[in-house]
Amino acid sequence: MKITMIGTGYVGLVSGACFADFGHDVVCVDKDSSKIAAIESGQMPIYEPGLDQLVGGNAAAGRLSFTTDLAAGVKGADAIFIAVGTPSRRGDGHADLSYVYAAAREIAEALDGPAVIVTKSTVPVGTGDEVERIAREARPDLDIAVVSNPEFLREGAAISDFKRPDRIVVGTTGDERAINAMQQIYRPLYLNQAPLLFTGRRTAELIKYAANAFLATKITFINEMADLCEAVGAEVQDVARGIGLDNRIGSKFLHAGPGYGGSCFPKDTLALVKTGQDHETPIRIVETVVQVNDLRKRAMGRKIVKAMGGDARGKTVALLGLTFKPNTDDMRDAPSIAIVQALEDAGAKVVAYDPEGMAAASALMPGITMATDAYSAAQGADALVLVTEWNAFRALDLKRLAASMNAPVLVDLRNIYPAAEVRAAGFSLTRIGDKAVDA
Structure with missing residues (x-):
């Protein structure tokens, strides 16, 4: 055809x-x-x-x-x-x-x-x-x-x-x-x-928004559970496994992190909220998801500052990953944008490296310095933050990174590295939803 x-x-x-x-x-x-x-x-x-x-x-x-x-x-x-x-x-x-x-x-x-x-x-x-x-x-x-x-x-x-x-x-x-x-x-x-599912035209239009809103809700739910885990001494990854094994829930989109971003979830949840309001059927769950996700991104900046002892003024923070997810150069509504803003507001200098997103990020974050790789980003830094889970960041030489930094502080916002391995390399560690945090 x-x-x-x-x-x-x-x-x-x-x-x-x-x-x-x-x-x-x-x-x-x-x-x-x-x-x-x-x-x-x-x-x-x-x-x-x-x-x-x-x-x-x-x-x-x-x-x-x-x-x-x-x-x-x-x-x-x-x-x-x-x-x-x-x-x-x-x-x-x-x-x-x-x-x-x-x-x-x-x-x-x-x-x-x-x-x-x-x-x-x-x-x-x-x-x-x-x-x-x-x-x-x-x-x-x-x-x-x-x-x-x-x-x-x-x-x-x-x-x-x-x-x-x-x-x-x-x-x-x-x-x-x-x-x-x-x-x-x-x-x-x-x-x-x-499966080729034929529906009414309006139904098809709503299916798309409902699907994205539901996935955004799963992400936001596990992120809030991560905060509760930190407060009560539990481990969010085990919580996610424990509920994800229930086939009514499933394990996908239950990975705690710095919040969702990208080209779909932010705009589609907002559009669905607006549609509900226009038809006088407010979707309170999705309204809350939007609000919680926006607040979470900024909170990640405060989490990093806390890991640095509560004071980031005049210090250097190295970010690994800028795009909202790996294997894309998309910076739309990426959590890194709010994180960088919060760190700059706290007086920190930001250095970053991303395999594909630095060109797009430069226009959005003119104040940060772009590095050539993960190791050059960490050189002389007072904290290293893993923001996006690119494969290139999953097997870094942690001892080399720690030795090159001014202060060996690692904030793992994607829970990629096992705590014991990170601490053995000489880092103090902050993770998402982890009962065993140093900061």
Whole structure:
């Protein structure tokens, strides 16, 4: 089938490349000519393991192409996916749908025949209705079906998630042509027995928000349990194992840390809260999750200062990891942003190293110094903080690090290292939700 993907951000580029890898003919459209030129030359706008090879291979095979010309891109398409950004709107936290609606109108005006418009962007309930209204208003002469097909991609594992999904959700109004088109598009995944769940369009839109809000709630729950563990002398990792072995709960997203961030959870929880308020059905649990998570990030800065004896003024703190999670260069709402701000407010100098996120971080944190690796970051530091659990940080030479520092203080915000190993290397240690802390 011929597929057009509007937007070459995280969702659009990964989805387009994966569809092409299935054998579909895919055209990716973006208004940013410099981005298109960079992609065509092999430079990806995001860091995602394996994406450059996937894009390059399918482009070379003639199944994947890129253009800034939307009209040419949608010509003859069986399905046009909208994968543009829906950032949180300033002031009220609602999703900004201006890019989605603009894309819908441009697509409709450019169509040369019947088509299926698929909303891949994360959008609030009812957005598909408005997309359909816009499309039909622009082209009353055409048979246009509008479908919701939310994405469930984890940054750092997006290609695997797309090709081996837990489920594929498709929301329609019952249009048989749209249903058949979506079945054909995802037919290559039938061999993997990926459940293809057809629902109403509004239901599909809500499934995406409900899923992310639930996962954000699990993260926030175990983070609050970690605080309680520290207060009562328990160990949060054992608590997480103990409850995670219950198959009604499960072990995923029960890893205590500095709070969630990234491109999805922060904006999607805010958008869901706003949707509830707009419909006079407030979602109190999610409202609390948002508040607790925001406060936690800043609290991590205070935790670090406490580990340094309560005074960070004039001292140097080395951070390992800046991105909100490993295997991405995404700095959106990363806990490190609030941590750095808190440390700078406390009078500390911050040095940091991240395998992929330093370029993006530099614009957000102009006051910090970027190091070339973990060991140079720790040189002469008064505290070393593990913020993001990159694989490169999982087997560091702790004795070498301790010997190079002005004060061997380790704050492990991801609980990567066993306490006995850290202390044997000469560090004082602070962990998350650990009964046995030095600070």
